[in-house]
Amino acid sequence: MRRIFLTTAGAALALTGAGAVSAETLREALIRAYRTNPTITGARADLRAQDETVPIARASGRPSANLQGTYTETLRQTGNNIFAPDRQVNGQAVVSYPIVSFGAVRNSVRAAETRLEAGRANLRGTEANLFTDVVSAYMDVIRDEAVVALNQQNVRALSVNMQASRDRFEVGDLTRTDVAQSEARRALAEGQLRQAEARLIASRENYIRIVGAPAGTLETPPPLPNLPGDTATAVTTALNNNPLLEAAAKARDATRLDTRVARASRLPRISVQAGGTYYNFLNTLGSSSPITAAPQSDYGLTAGIGLTLPLYQGGRPAAQVRQSQARESQAIEQVTLTERGVIAQVRSAYASWLSAQQVIASSEVAVAANRLSLEGVRAENSVGTRTILDILNAEQELLNSQVTLVSARRDAYVAGFALLAAMGRAEADDLNLGDTGPLYDPVVNYDRVRNRLSDWGSDPEPTPVATRTVDIAPQTPAVGRNPELDDPALSRPPGADPAALNPGTPPQGAPAGRVGRQAVDTTPANPAGTPR
Secondary structure, three states: OOOOOOOOOOOOOOOOOOOOOOOHHHHHHHHHHHHHHHHHHHHHHHHHHHOHHHHHHHOOOOOOOEEEEEEOOOOOOOOOOOOOOOEEEEEEEEEEEEEEEEOHHHHHHHHHHHHHHHHHHHHHHHHHHHHHHHHHHHHHHHHHHHHHHHHHHHHHHHHHHHHHHHHHHHEEEEEEEHHHHHHHHHHHHHHHHHHHHHHHHHHHHHHHHHHHOOOOOOOOOOOOOOOOHHHHHHHHHHHHHHHHHHHHHHHHOOOOOOOOHHHHOOEEEEEEEEEEEEEEOEEEEEOOOOOOOOOOOOEEEEEEEEEEEEOOOOHHHHHHHHHHHHHHHHHHHHHHHHHHHHHHHHHHHHHHHHHHHHHHHHHHHHHHHHHHHHHHHHHHHHHOOOOHHHHHHHHHHHHHHHHHHHHHHHHHHHHHHHHHHHOOOOOOOOOOOOOOOOOOHHHHHHHOOOOOOOOOOOOOOOOOOOOOOOOOOOOOOOOOOOOOHHHHHHHHOOOOOOEEEOOEEEOOOOOEEEEEEEEOOOOOOOOOOOOO
């Protein structure tokens, strides 16, 4: 069976979100959205409305009964109408049952059922799109929390660098230009941090919009299984399983049945009819005349077969047929359009997934190389062969590669899940979400209403199903320290460890922990940022 077992795997990449007290898995986020997201709950209500189109279509082929009654009070009789009653009660009952409609009712019911199947396929597509949005929002929060943590670490490192540069400037080891470069880079890092924090807030708010609850400590999602090995396999699977493509095909089939219904409007209709009449003059017949032999009340019964044979309807049936054929043509083109979209979506998602995998691999190499480069530049600066600007550039390159890495991991996972969704393998049943409770079954409501005969049935008053988010506090960019992201290479000021290229061995001619002529105090002694 096509199932993706979304269970917790590995440790969390990002840190605790604001107000979070427990870890949340991707599976839990998917379940919450499945139960309470207004997009999916509204789509289910729309499908229940479509369920009623079938009994509505069937009603045209079922018996109908009508009862009419009138009460008439004559206020003034004319002079030549002396036998008219002063008041009367009339009643009429008619029962009609269509027996031959030449396919009009049958095709109407079949068209409604076919559109209902299209609606169910669209609901599956809505589920897949919702789950894709959940995965994207989930991974956005993880990525942006990591980016904020990386930028915070960068600001801390640049703050240490800036203070160390000022200290070395005071003893004549650096120039004022070196200090200015450190201060400028520190200011830019602060700006990048604020931008990253704003993106994190936006991602957390978007998570609330989709999932319906704040993001806690989000754990690393498990690997995506059953990803295709090539584009051709992915496209073939999508063409066979994509719910939106199936919905378009069902809608096309329904329009063909609509054309048959339109053609049937030109054909005869036969029905069986029975009726009864009753009148009562309330003893007022002939009240102004001595002739009172006529009965004051009576009833009658009728039965027969009715034939309706359309001869000319002003061109309406032909216009309706042509209209249905045009809509059938539109539906046929819509299938082609949907198929094109599915193919493009699958190929794009596969290319994005493959590209992100390659970016991950290259970024991991870049992070390792930039970390080693930074260590080397720091060590070379300690012996005077590198400048402060070289260190700042190396630190920025390391940060950039780390951000690229976490972004690529997010892009790879989202693209992989989007690929599964396009292939029709990212619905609630595929994700095995039924373990925590029954999944929504659209057939249950259809079976409930399909054979209802009463004219007086109704459902309870609608009440909200999706949860509101107005009471959730505004999100903040607060993140905790992440040991997995802390880089020792950024924890030392320039020149603090001249043995970085050969850990554990002090450089020749100087004791460990010394830089040139002056030991460096790594404690920021001037937080205000003003050179002493």
